[in-house]
Amino acid sequence: xxxxxxxxxxxxxxIEAAFGTFLAPTDFYEFNNEKLDPTVQELKSMPIGAGRFQxxxxxxxxxxxxxxxxxxxLVTKGMGKLFKMMFGAVDVQQVDDTDEYVHTFTPDxxxxxxxxxxxxxxxxxxxxxxxxxxxxxxxxxxxxxIKCDTxxxxxxxxxxxxxxxxxxxxxxxxxxxxDAAPFTFLDGSLTVGGVAVAAVKSITLQGANALATDRxxxxxxxxxxxxxxxxxxxxxxxxxxxxxxAYDAWVNGTQLAxxxxxxxxxxxxxxxxxxxxxxxxxxxxxxxxxxxxxxxxVQQSLPFSVLWNETDPIISxxxxxxxxxx
Numbered sequence: 249x250x251x252x253x254x255x256x257x258x259x260x261x262x263i264e265a266a267f268g269t270f271l272a273p274t275d276f277y278e279f280n281n282e283k284l285d286p287t288v289q290e291l292k293s294m295p296i297g298a299g300r301f302q303x304x305x306x307x308x309x310x311x312x313x314x315x316x317x318x319x320x321x322l323v324t325k326g327m328g329k330l331f332k333m334m335f336g337a338v339d340v341q342q343v344d345d346t347d348e349y350v351h352t353f354t355p356d357x358x359x360x361x362x363x364x365x366x367x368x369x370x371x372x373x374x375x376x377x378x379x380x381x382x383x384x385x386x387x388x389x390x391x392x393x394i395k396c397d398t399x400x401x402x403x404x405x406x407x408x409x410x411x412x413x414x415x416x417x418x419x420x421x422x423x424x425x426x427d428a429a430p431f432t433f434l435d436g437s438l439t440v441g442g443v444a445v446a447a448v449k450s451i452t453l454q455g456a457n458a459l460a461t462d463r464x465x466x467x468x469x470x471x472x473x474x475x476x477x478x479x480x481x482x483x484x485x486x487x488x489x490x491x492x493x494a495y496d497a498w499v500n501g502t503q504l505a506x507x508x509x510x511x512x513x514x515x516x517x518x519x520x521x522x523x524x525x526x527x528x529x530x531x532x533x534x535x536x537x538x539x540x541x542x543x544x545x546v547q548q549s550l551p552f553s554v555l556w557n558e559t560d561p562i563i564s565x566x567x568x569x570x571x572x573x574x
Contacts, residue, residue: 250372250377250378250379251372251377252372252373252374252375252376252377253372253374254372255372256370256372256377256379257279257369257370257371257372257379258276258368258369258370258379258422259276259277259279259282259284259318259367259368259369259370260272260273260274260275260276260277260367260368260370260420260422261273261274261275261276261277261329261330261333261365261366261367261368262274262275262365262366263329263332263333263363263364263365264364264365264366264385264386267362267364267386267411267472268364268385268386268411268412268470268472269366269385270366270383270385270414270416270417271366272366272368272417272420273366273367273368273420273422274329275326275328275329276420276422276423276424277318277320277326277330277424278320278321278323278424278428279318279319279320280319280320280321280403281318281319282316282317282318282319282369283316283317283318284314284315284316284317284318284367284369284382284384284408285314285315285316286311286313286314286384286410286412286413287311287312287313287314287315288309288310288311288312289309289310289311289312290307290308290309291307291308291310292306292307292308293306293307294306310468311412311413311468312464312468312470313386313409313410313411313412313461313464313470314384314409314410314412314413315390315407315408315409315410315461316407316408316410317405317406317407317408318405318406319403319404319405320403320404320405321401321402321403321404321430321431322394322396322401322402322403322404322430322431322511322524323425323428323429323430323431324427324428324429324430324431324513324514324522324569325425325426325427325428325522325569325570325571326424326425326428326571327404327524327567327569328351328567328569328571328573328574329365329574330404330406331351331353331565331567331574332353332363332574333360333363333365333387333388333389333406334353334389334392334406334455334457335353335354335355335356335565336354336355336356336358336359336360336363337353337354337355337356337357338351338352338353338354338574339351339352339354340352340572340573340574342572343520346516346517346520347516347517347570348516348517348520348568348569348570349568349569349570349571349572350566350567350568351566351567351569351571351574352564352565352566352567353564353565353566353567354561354563354564355479355561355562355563358475359457359459359474359475359479360388360457360459360475361472361474361475362472363388364385364386364387364388364411364472364473365387365388366383366384366385366387366414367383367384367387367408367410368381368382368383368384368417368419368420369381369382369384370382370419370422379419380419381417381418381419381420382413383413383414383415383416383417384408384410384412384413384414385410385411385412385413385414386410386411386412386470386472386473387408387409387410387411388408388409388457388459388473389406389407389408389457390407390408390409390456390457390459390461390473391406391407391454391455391456391457392404392405392406392407392454392455392457393405393452393453393454393455394452394453394454394509394526395450395451395452395453396431396432396433396436396450396451396511397433397449397450398433398449398450399433400432400433401430401431401432401433402430402431402432402433402435402436402511402524409459409461409473411470411472411473412470425571429513429514429522430513431511431512431513431522431524432511432513434513435511435512435513436448436451436509436510436511437509437510438451438485438507438508438509438510439506439507439508439510440504440506440507441504441505441506441507442506445485445487446487446488446490447487447488447490448485448486448487449485449486449487449488449547450485450486451483451484451485451486451509452483452484452485453481453482453483453509453526454481454482454483455479455480455481455563456479456480456481456482457475457479458475458476458477458478458479458480459473459474459475459476460473460474460475460476461473480553480554481528481553481554481562481563482534482551482552482553482554483528483531483551483552483554484549484550484551484552485549485550486547486548486549486550487547487548487550488545488546488547488548489538489545489546489547489548494533494548494550495537495538495548497533498533498534498535498536498550501532502532502533503530503531503532503555504530504531504532504533505529505530506527506529507527507528507529507530507531507552508525508526508527508528509525509526510523510524510525510526511523511524512524512568516568516569516570520568521568522568522569522570523566523567523568524565524566524567524568525565525566525568526563526564526565527563527564527565527566528554528562528563529557529559529560529561529562530554530555530556530557531552531553531554531555532552532553532555533550533551533552534551534552534553535551536549536551
């Protein structure tokens with residue numbers, strides 16, 4: 249018998265073979281919170297002559313799609329499909345016939361055309377203890393965020409848009425990667441131009457995948473969400489104010505090369521750590537100046553935007569893990 253509480257909740261994902269056709273989850277995520285909802289709309293007809301009350305026969309209810317988010321810890325195993333849904337393209341290389349596999353994720357050239365997922369969340373019912381499946385189809389990532397603060401675990405939040413729901417599919421049995429450990433602030437480092445940034449207190453990276461999410465037609469059909477604008481990558485890190493270097497780069501519009509955020513922890517083999525390495529070949533600071541609000545140590549927030557050098561991928565994530573496939 250299940251507990252009937254959130255302890256037994258589950259979220260699973262599968263990459264669809266055909267857009268909007270439910271596929272049973274193949275990958276499951278131990279998650280922190282979620283808000284995945286269908287969008288339900290009503291049309292109400294109340295013409296003159298129908299009286300002063302809304303007639304039940306004149307209300308039409310339908311699902312127009314859905315959207316939502318869920319947050320997971322950034323961990324050493326099992327993150328591949330989420331990264332793939334965030335970026336679209338992946339290259340997997342085994343390192344020298346060892347147990348280390350490097351999955352390198354980059355924005356794909358097709359704007360994720362033809363790449364969609366089915367999501368299933370299992371919601372425990374308090375009365376019976378049963379876990380009720382809620383199924384979403386034609387799902388794509390529209391935004392994502394990687395965030396880590398001092399004294400905290402690194403988190404990944406993905407934001408989704410759905411084509412619709414499936415009310416037939418049954419609950420899948422979850423399975424989770426063994427010994428998947430979280431990356432934390434203890435494992436993090438940031439370099440700019442190969443030089444370590446001192447006194448980093450927190451960092452946030454965000455991606456916004458511009459997709460047409462309103463491709464709806466007669467018959468209540470919704471088309472695949474296609475790229476329809478600039479895909480933007482931004483971030484921010486907070487640190488103690490140590491010099492005017494970053495300030496000068498901001499006010500002078502200096503573009504900075506080779507910005508790398510790394511988390512590494514544990515061991516795949518002796519001397520070979522699990523890693524997440526985010527590489528941004530070019531960034532530009534977008535403000536602001538350090539602010540003095542009292543006698544304490546002066547802090548500086550450094551927001552930035554990621555730019556494309558027209559040669560390398562604008563951003564890439566290298567996931568060093570024992571997973572052989574995403």
